[in-house]
Amino acid sequence: MLKLMRRSRRVRPILPSPSAFTGFRFPREVIVLAVRWYLRYGLSYRHVEELLAERGVRVDHVTVFRWVQRFRPLLIDAAQPCQHSPGDRWFVDETYVKVAGRWVYLYRAIDQFGQVIDVLVSEKRDLAATRQFFTRALERSSSPVEVTTDRAAAYPRVLDELVPTACHITEQYAKNAIESDHGQLKSRLRPMRGLKQLRCARVITTGHAFIQNIRRGHYEVGTENEVNLRLLAAFNELALAI
Numbered sequence: 001m002l003k004l005m006r007r008s009r010r011v012r013p014i015l016p017s018p019s020a021f022t023g024f025r026f027p028r029e030v031i032v033l034a035v036r037w038y039l040r041y042g043l044s045y046r047h048v049e050e051l052l053a054e055r056g057v058r059v060d061h062v063t064v065f066r067w068v069q070r071f072r073p074l075l076i077d078a079a080q081p082c083q084h085s086p087g088d089r090w091f092v093d094e095t096y097v098k099v100a101g102r103w104v105y106l107y108r109a110i111d112q113f114g115q116v117i118d119v120l121v122s123e124k125r126d127l128a129a130t131r132q133f134f135t136r137a138l139e140r141s142s143s144p145v146e147v148t149t150d151r152a153a154a155y156p157r158v159l160d161e162l163v164p165t166a167c168h169i170t171e172q173y174a175k176n177a178i179e180s181d182h183g184q185l186k187s188r189l190r191p192m193r194g195l196k197q198l199r200c201a202r203v204i205t206t207g208h209a210f211i212q213n214i215r216r217g218h219y220e221v222g223t224e225n226e227v228n229l230r231l232l233a234a235f236n237e238l239a240l241a242i
Contacts, residue, residue, distance in 0.1 A: 019242070020070075020071065020074055020242040021239075021242075026057070026059065028239055029239075030052070030057055030059075031067050031071060032071070032235050032236065032239045033052075034048050034052060034059070034064050034067055034068075035067055035068050035071050035072060035075070035235075036231065036232070036235045037051065038064065038068050038207075039068070039072065039204070039207040039208065039210070039211050040211050040231060041188075042187065042188055042189075042190065042191035042192070043191070044061075044191070044192060045061035045062070045064045045065045045068075046061045048061065048064045049061040049064055052064075068203060068207070069203065071242070072203060072206070072207050072210075074242045075210070075235065075238050075239070075242065076206070076207075076210050077242075078238045078241040078242050079210070079214075079219050079221060079234070079238055082219045082220040082221050083213070083218060083219050083220075084113075084115065084218045084219070084220070085141060085142070086111045086115055086117045086140075086141040086142075086144075087111035087112045087113050087115070087144075088111075088112075088142070088144050088145045088146065089111060089112040089144060089145065089146045089147075089148075090109050090110070090111055090117060090137075090144040090146070090147045090148065091109065091110050091111070091112075091148045091175050091177045091178035091181075092107070092108070092109045092133075092147060092148065092149045092155075092175075092178065093107075093108060093109075093149065093150060093175055093178040093179060093182070094106060094107050094108070094125055094152075095108065095182045095185070095186075097121065097189065097195065097201050097205070098194040098195065099121075099194070099195045099196070099197065099198055099200075099201050100194075100195070100196055100197065101194065104121060104122065104123050104198065104201065105121070105122045105123070105124065105125045105129065106119065106120070106121055106122075106185075106201070106205060107119065107120040107121075107122060107129065107130070107133040108120075108178060108181070108182065108185075108205075108209075109133075109137055109178070110177065110178055110181050111144075112177075113216075113218070114177075114181070114216055114218075115213055115216065115218040116181075116209035116212055116213055117137050117140070117141060118133065118136055118137040118140065118209075119205045119206055119209050120132065120133040120136065121198055121201045121202050121205060123198070125152070125154075126154060127154045127157060127158065129154075130152075130154040130155060130158045131154075131158050131161070131162070134158050134159070134162050134163070135162065138162060138163070143163045143165070143166065144163065144166050145165070145166055145167065146166060146167045146169060147159055147163065147166050147167070147168055147169070148169040148170075148174045148175045148178075149168070149169075149170060149175065150170065150175065151170045155168070155170075156168060184208075184212060185205065185208055188204070188208050189204070192204075211231065214230060214231055214234045215227060215230055215231055217230070219234065221233070221234040221237050221238060222234030222237065
């Protein structure tokens, strides 16, 4: 009597998703430390290289540049679900950033709590750039009830188009909050003595906004720590999520 042999099914194990740090020669802790230093302090990539060398880590400044380019957006995306919703009063203004020896415009917006809502680097200060900035900002938050700007002609047209119900304020000194906030970014950019590419300007301005929002408690990461340790705790927590 022939015995029927039972074919066993091969079960493939469920493997954990690979980390974003998989394949890198340096450990996660070193990479996150370098990215955090660069975004937080007025350092160049060579400065970060030197600081790591003092701690026995030999890494080229070009590698630090690649780490920042690679992991900055991943960390920001990982923190997105933890970000507080922006307030309903926006302060919008443009400042200047020098890129490759010429000045470009940097649109920035904060709410009444000091949270940076969005930033946009643009070669022009015109209707298209203003519309692009508000369109992006509105994708990430609900419509404000009040928007404070300067008297540039593009603002009334764009606000009437995108947020017609918002009260538009253009009074003198009304946007002191955003002008004062520009100073935080200028302090970060000053040691760099200008940027070489628009891409670099976008990296540092969005990264600075991210750092600023974490330190001000606008993310539910690292908030159980005191301000001086909040950024360290948040980056360590986010690094485990990517």
